[in-house]
Amino acid sequence: MEITIKELDNKGFAMAMENDNRAGMMTYSIAGENHIIIDHTEVTPEFKGKSIGKQLLYKIVEMAREKNIKITPLCPFANAMFKKNEDIQDVLKK
Numbered sequence: 001m002e003i004t005i006k007e008l009d010n011k012g013f014a015m016a017m018e019n020d021n022r023a024g025m026m027t028y029s030i031a032g033e034n035h036i037i038i039d040h041t042e043v044t045p046e047f048k049g050k051s052i053g054k055q056l057l058y059k060i061v062e063m064a065r066e067k068n069i070k071i072t073p074l075c076p077f078a079n080a081m082f083k084k085n086e087d088i089q090d091v092l093k094k
Contacts, residue, residue, distance in 0.1 A: 001052075003059045012036065014056045014063075016047075023047040026056040026078070034069050035093060036060075038078040057081050057088070064091040 001023065003016045010030045016023040024043035028036045038060065043052045057078055064071055070093035073079040082092050 001055065003055060005059060005063055014059045016052050016056055018047070021046075023050070024052040024056055026053070026060060026075070028060065028071075031072070034067075035072065036064065036069055037072045038075045041075050041077040053077050054081060061088045061091050070094075 001016055001018050003014055005012065005014045007030065011027065012030060013025050013027045015025045022044055024041070024047060026038060026042075027040045028038045031037050038057075041053050041056065060071070063069070069091065071078075071082075071091050072093045073082050082089060
C-alpha cells in the first residue's frame with residue numbers, strides 16, 4: 001500500500017494506491033498556515049475493512065506533526081478516529 005499526499009492551492013489529499021488501484025482518499029482544506037480541515041474520507045468498496053481510512057488519517061497526522069499543523073476533523077470518520085485514538089490527539093485543534 002502506497003499513500004501519498006498532494007496539495008494544490010488551498011486543498012490537499014492523501015491517496016492510497018495498491019497495484020495501480022485507488023484504495024481510498026482523504027481530502028482536506030488548508031485553513032491557514034498552521035491549520036487544515038479534514039472534510040471527506042472515501043474508501044473503494046473492494047478495500048473496505050482493511051483499515052485504509054485509518055492509514056490515510058495517520059499519514060496526514062504524520063505530515064501535520066512534521067509541519068507543526070493542527071487539524072480540525074469535520075469528516076465524521078476522521079472525527080470518530082480522533083475521539084477513539086489518543087495517540088493522534090496532539091495535532092487536534094482545540
